[in-house]
Amino acid sequence: MGRLRLALRFNGWALLVVPGLAFLSVFFLVPLAVIGLRSVTDVEGPSSGWLANYADFFGTDVYLRVLGNTFWIAALCTVICAGLGYPYAYLMTIVPQRFAGLLLIVVLVPFWSSPLVRTYAWQVLLRDTGVINGFLLKSGLISEPFPLIRTTFGVLLGMCQILLPLMVLPVYAVMRQVDPEYTKAAANLGAGPFTAFRRVFLPLSIPGLLAGSLLVFVVALGFYITPALLGSPQNTMISSLIANAIQQRADFGAGSALGVILLVVTLVVLIVASRLIRFRDVFGSLESEL
Amino acid sequence: MKPVSRLSIVSIAVGLVITACTGGGSSQSAATASSGASGSTAVADICTNPPRADGKTITFAASGGSYQAAEDKAWLQPYAKLTGIQFQESEVNAYPQIKAQVDAGQVNWDVVDVGNDFGTDIDAKYLEPIDYTKVHKDELLAGFANTYRVAAITYGTVLAYNTTKTNGQVPQSWADFFDTTKFPGKRGVWDYSTGGLFEIALMADGVAPKNLYPLDLARATKKLDTIKKDLVFWQSGAQSVDLLESGEVTMSMMWNNRAYAAKNADHKPVEIQWNGQILTSDYMVVPKGSPNKDLAMNFIAWLTCKENNGNLSNIIPNGPVNKFAKPDASRIPDLPTSHVDASTAYFDDVWLGQNAKLLDDTYAAWKTK
Numbered sequence: 101m102g103r104l105r106l107a108l109r110f111n112g113w114a115l116l117v118v119p120g121l122a123f124l125s126v127f128f129l130v131p132l133a134v135i136g137l138r139s140v141t142d143v144e145g146p147s148s149g150w151l152a153n154y155a156d157f158f159g160t161d162v163y164l165r166v167l168g169n170t171f172w173i174a175a176l177c178t179v180i181c182a183g184l185g186y187p188y189a190y191l192m193t194i195v196p197q198r199f200a201g202l203l204l205i206v207v208l209v210p211f212w213s214s215p216l217v218r219t220y221a222w223q224v225l226l227r228d229t230g231v232i233n234g235f236l237l238k239s240g241l242i243s244e245p246f247p248l249i250r251t252t253f254g255v256l257l258g259m260c261q262i263l264l265p266l267m268v269l270p271v272y273a274v275m276r277q278v279d280p281e282y283t284k285a286a287a288n289l290g291a292g293p294f295t296a297f298r299r300v301f302l303p304l305s306i307p308g309l310l311a312g313s314l315l316v317f318v319v320a321l322g323f324y325i326t327p328a329l330l331g332s333p334q335n336t337m338i339s340s341l342i343a344n345a346i347q348q349r350a351d352f353g354a355g356s357a358l359g360v361i362l363l364v365v366t367l368v369v370l371i372v373a374s375r376l377i378r379f380r381d382v383f384g385s386l387e388s389e390l
Numbered sequence: 391m392k393p394v395s396r397l398s399i400v401s402i403a404v405g406l407v408i409t410a411c412t413g414g415g416s417s418q419s420a421a422t423a424s425s426g427a428s429g430s431t432a433v434a435d436i437c438t439n440p441p442r443a444d445g446k447t448i449t450f451a452a453s454g455g456s457y458q459a460a461e462d463k464a465w466l467q468p469y470a471k472l473t474g475i476q477f478q479e480s481e482v483n484a485y486p487q488i489k490a491q492v493d494a495g496q497v498n499w500d501v502v503d504v505g506n507d508f509g510t511d512i513d514a515k516y517l518e519p520i521d522y523t524k525v526h527k528d529e530l531l532a533g534f535a536n537t538y539r540v541a542a543i544t545y546g547t548v549l550a551y552n553t554t555k556t557n558g559q560v561p562q563s564w565a566d567f568f569d570t571t572k573f574p575g576k577r578g579v580w581d582y583s584t585g586g587l588f589e590i591a592l593m594a595d596g597v598a599p600k601n602l603y604p605l606d607l608a609r610a611t612k613k614l615d616t617i618k619k620d621l622v623f624w625q626s627g628a629q630s631v632d633l634l635e636s637g638e639v640t641m642s643m644m645w646n647n648r649a650y651a652a653k654n655a656d657h658k659p660v661e662i663q664w665n666g667q668i669l670t671s672d673y674m675v676v677p678k679g680s681p682n683k684d685l686a687m688n689f690i691a692w693l694t695c696k697e698n699n700g701n702l703s704n705i706i707p708n709g710p711v712n713k714f715a716k717p718d719a720s721r722i723p724d725l726p727t728s729h730v731d732a733s734t735a736y737f738d739d740v741w742l743g744q745n746a747k748l749l750d751d752t753y754a755a756w757k758t759k
Contacts, residue, residue: 348582
């Protein structure tokens, strides 16, 4: 009897998931299916056949080049964010609580302002006539403007600043789960601080690092305004070509095909990643924190 | 202004003759029926005394910014006052939305101000044909009144330069734009495959404006390669102004009204070289199935009348499309239509539309190489 009541109560709560599922179905799954459909039905130009938009993609080397660049930039961003975000999150776990709060705010405040505004701010700082080059030129340290903007460096700087919170938060969430007693125990057993960190703390915090990397990587794949404003022409991202197809040419078929390809390639990357990461660990640990 | 007024008399005379000859024709009588007046006065009436439409609302979509604000002041507000009609404005005029509205049979936009890359016959299935019984095509600049669209204004894509960066030297043409030895510094260009980049490269390479089309893309990209490392790509008009004002670029391909604002509103050392300008337009279109088609056509006819078309030029330096429009004399030197000569180029919008995908792919391939 008691067990039945429990089951009923569980079912009642489970109904709360219905609005979310309905929302996702109507506003995400159905449109996604429509995009998939249009990528094979909306075929413009002389080349016909339902795979024409895809044939176009693989027949022109520019798309593959841009797709490759997109994944390259996203990968670089992930590595940089991990390199910056991991120590930062670690610092948050070892300082007193109120400093940790301050450090959290420092990460979050930029997160609350528009990426577009921040990208324009980077322009003002980085360009040839900008604040940094202006200072260096005036002080006589350089005689020609240093190429900061319109470089891959500019893109990575702008993107990593936007993406860093997506790394820091999951890493921090997992690190806080790690019982400090473990490293103390390691020390008791004769491990030095570095060994204790490497053999005990690091392996326990890896799920957070992987979760953060996943978030940063996937979100970075969709960027295009920041690379367009801070990068070189070679830094063009695939989303920028999608935007061109839809907004400039109103070519829904080609734009949809590009979107589907980006989605499929991203899913493949995630599936490969899921072989390496135990997602349940990752999101299980997040769930208890967020 | 003498020749203009003579032309205007001639055109009115021609118009009267045509009206007289076709007065019994079916298209003319349709116009007569709808406006409730005789053929010749119907055309004159719409300009000075457009039919009232109290309680009616039409939606006007344009690209926002200072341009739409000027349209509002020059055309929407006076027209609303004259006719009692109300305008609902959208600051988004995205072409995919027009297509989506028509495809879905839910047309919310009645009049849309679009760029020169939309509205040719290629887009016929999304647009209502312009009612030329109301719009006087004969008064408009040749080539700017097409089956499904009629130009509202003209603007020039011009070479603008920062006089401090050129040390007072004046670049004479697009050839100088590509000459970074004579004029050191970077060059701003619009990051848009059909925005004129290929055209200015070809002109710089010696192609006469009238021989631009079909574009020789191989030649254009080869020419662009010569200054590729000095190019700065801009995404918005505001960004082009910023690049030129700050001296980040020495010269920029730019819309003439933006260059004008840099000089006259921001008081920066910016000048325009009109030589080799590409004269083009923003067009008015009516999405197919607009529930207010007739009201939309009335408004479009009214704003292209010689009495009204110049209103906008008094606010921002876009040229009129009606040859007989009379903007204030003080505005004349800054209007692109005052600088039309043999060096002036025009986009071939039909060719550009037919080759949009090729142009986009060629552009992306060149840019990312």
